[in-house]
Amino acid sequence: MIENSSLARPALVTGASRGIGRAVAMQLAALGVPVVAIARDKAQLAEVVTEIEQSGGKAVAYAIDLTDLATLPERLDEIVEARGPFQITIVNAGMGYTADIADTPLQDWQTVLDLNLTAAFACIKAVLPGMRERRSGQIATVISIAGKQAFPGWGAYCASKFGLLGLSKALAQEESKHGIRVTAFCPGAVNSTLWDTPTVQADFDRTQMLDVETVASALIQTLSLPPNAVVDELVLMPSGGTF
Numbered sequence: 001m002i003e004n005s006s007l008a009r010p011a012l013v014t015g016a017s018r019g020i021g022r023a024v025a026m027q028l029a030a031l032g033v034p035v036v037a038i039a040r041d042k043a044q045l046a047e048v049v050t051e052i053e054q055s056g057g058k059a060v061a062y063a064i065d066l067t068d069l070a071t072l073p074e075r076l077d078e079i080v081e082a083r084g085p086f087q088i089t090i091v092n093a094g095m096g097y098t099a100d101i102a103d104t105p106l107q108d109w110q111t112v113l114d115l116n117l118t119a120a121f122a123c124i125k126a127v128l129p130g131m132r133e134r135r136s137g138q139i140a141t142v143i144s145i146a147g148k149q150a151f152p153g154w155g156a157y158c159a160s161k162f163g164l165l166g167l168s169k170a171l172a173q174e175e176s177k178h179g180i181r182v183t184a185f186c187p188g189a190v191n192s193t194l195w196d197t198p199t200v201q202a203d204f205d206r207t208q209m210l211d212v213e214t215v216a217s218a219l220i221q222t223l224s225l226p227p228n229a230v231v232d233e234l235v236l237m238p239s240g241g242t243f
């Protein structure tokens with residue numbers, strides 16, 4: 001179980017409107033953790049909040065485009081001020097993107113890096129002061145096996161995820177002395193809505209992929225360890241295949 005002191009404290013979950021983030025938000029709320037959900041789609045966020053509340057949990061949502069970097073730090077500071085400090089932060093929002101590097105326009109490259117790496121940095125920066133002050137907190141970055149292994153046709157995505165792994169590893173080393181635990185989470189292919197998004201062109205067999213509930217549950221189990229233990233890197237793969 002998540003340590004008792006965490007239960008009354010809110011968790012920030014980015015990309016909580018669908019996919020892995022939604023499953024994480026639902027499962028945290030079911031454990032009694034109040035959830036603060038971030039994504040762009042207001043209607044889908046409202047559905048998540050309603051579903052959590054109908055199950056007896058607590059949640060609020062903020063519709064934010066995390067690639068709007070000019071205003072992002074200010075928006076995040078407002079959320080932390082209003083809803084924090086956060087005991088748990090799941091840095092999950094991200095986008096898939098397929099194209100050979102030779103065919104990737106600079107603007108697309110920048111968008112992938114903005115969301116998958118720079119927005120993650122901004123979210124982490126926003127929650128750190130409260131965690132440091134309380135000398136307690138857990139940050140999980142949802143990376144990918146593509147943060148450890150290169151896949152042709154996924155260059156911008158791999159670059160963003162290798163970067164996020166580096167950020168997570170450095171963060172873990174810097175923050176352990178402040179009582180903050182950091183988990184770099186690297187799942188293989190997950191059958192989420194990512195595969196339906198217009199920036200992803202791939203025809204993998206989705207039935208062989210991990211499901212979002214299993215992925216969320218594996219992550220939450222790692223966050224449930226006592227304060228003197230941390231899973232600093234978790235690689236979770238579909239048992240039937242390597243992608």
Ligand SMILES: NC(=O)c1ccc[n+]([C@@H]2O[C@H](COP(=O)([O-])OP(=O)(O)OC[C@H]3O[C@@H](n4cnc5c(N)ncnc54)[C@H](OP(=O)(O)O)[C@@H]3O)[C@@H](O)[C@H]2O)c1
Pocket residue numbers: 014015016017018019020021022038039040041042044064065066067092093094095096115142143144145186187188189190191192193194195197
């Ligand atoms: N699916 C996989 O195979 C897989 C494997 C390993 C790792 N991952 C990683 O896991 C994370 C979640 O992926 P997923 O599979 O759950 O993808 P998904 O189903 O496409 O969900 C992505 C989430 O991120 C949010 N999001 C996207 N762009 C955003 C933006 N500009 N601002 C704010 N929120 C934004 C989406 O909400 P809105 O559209 O409402 O904004 C949604 O809630 C990502 O970082 C992904 O790279 C995925």
